[in-house]
Amino acid sequence: MGRPPCCDKIGVKKGPWTPEEDIILVSYIQEHGPGNWRAVPTNTGLRRCSKSCRLRWTNYLRPGIKRGNFTEQEEKMIIHLQALLGNRWAAIASYLPQRTDNDIKNYWNTHLKKKLKKEEEGQDGQNTLSQEGFSSNSSSSTSSSHNTSNKGQWERRLQTDINMAKQALCEALSIDKPELLSSPTQAQQQQQQSIYASSTENIARLLESWMIHKPISGGSSRDSTQNSCNDKKWIKSPDHEEFKSLLRFNSNSNSSTTTTTTTTTTNDNNSQVSASVEVFQDESKPRFVTAAAVAEEQVPLSLLEKWLFEEGISQEHVNMLDMSLDVENAADLF
DNA sequence: AAGGTCCTCAACCGCAACGGA
DNA sequence: ATCCGTTGCGGTTGAGGACCT
Secondary structure, X not given: OOOOXXXXXXXXXXXXXXXXXXXXXXXXHHHHOOOOOOHHHHXXXXXXXXXXXXXXXXXXXXXXXXXXXXXXXXXXXXXXXXXXXXXXXXXXXXXXXXXOHHHHHHHHHHHHHHHHHHHHHHHOOOOHHHHHHHHHHHOHHHHHHHHOOOOOHHXXXXXXXXXXXXXXXXXXXOOOOOOOOOOOOHHHHHHHHOHHHHHHHHHHHHHHHHHHOOOOOOOOOOOOOOHHHHOOOOOXXXXXXXHHHHHHHHHHXXXXXXXXXXXXXXHHHHHHHHHHHHHHHHHHOOOOOOHHHHHOOOOOOHHHHHHHHHHHHOOOHHHHHHHHHHOHHHHHOO
């Protein structure tokens, strides 16, 4: 019945990875680059299936992954993105390049879901419009998949996009726009304004420190919370163009952190952010296309970034309209 | 201190999409 | 157009640590 699990073969190891296995995998990828996962177990001698190798790399070993606690900004971003995109963790993760989809998914399921539920209960029936919108989105993947379980995945995603765009439009048009979340304080708004600046700074900082601390040989102790970059001997030349561009951004972003309050400057900065993040994603998620990227392939992040910035400022309904309308197919279907 | 329960998150599974033949 | 191998994604599981009694 059905396809046999890919890891059912005799001799294929399952369960947690050992540091030795990590080192072998990282060394191999360092030499050959990620990809051709089928060949990885054969060529490395790892008794793991190709899928397991790929997962281990993408979720844990690849450089640039930030582990540990989620910041408040990240949290807010995830909440916003989840409301906008539903449970499309990969799409959400594409806006948080340091975080893996798995991490985000776990964080959502273990923390944010409960937190939001609490907040919802706390609101106790107030803001019903907002709640409806949010709760429907929180379970959008579930509910939409229930409703359209026979449709193809792309159809469901399109449906989700349409719903998201509709909701965004409704909210944008609502003068007394209820906050999706509890009303942000001024400080929170300021924090939101600098989401991208700070996150990209962190990326660059992380990479810098990673390069500075890059280990000469494979680490021996396994610390599951931070071994991805620092304990491994994954070594990529600091001269690599990708890192150069990220570090370039870092120097640029110093000014951007203080100039993210106007639309014009944010757009400029966004293009920088987009470029950097795109470069980053090229390595980590080469095939992925975000929902925003589908809507506007040339500048994958700017619209959502714009929305997030402006959401933080709690004004500029027109831009919400822009965003909704730029979700091409969805707008056509209204 | 010991046992039970809860929580977290790395890893697995299965399905869908992609891309080449 | 179809097949088939590979990759990506989202849901789920379970080991192990944290916390509680």
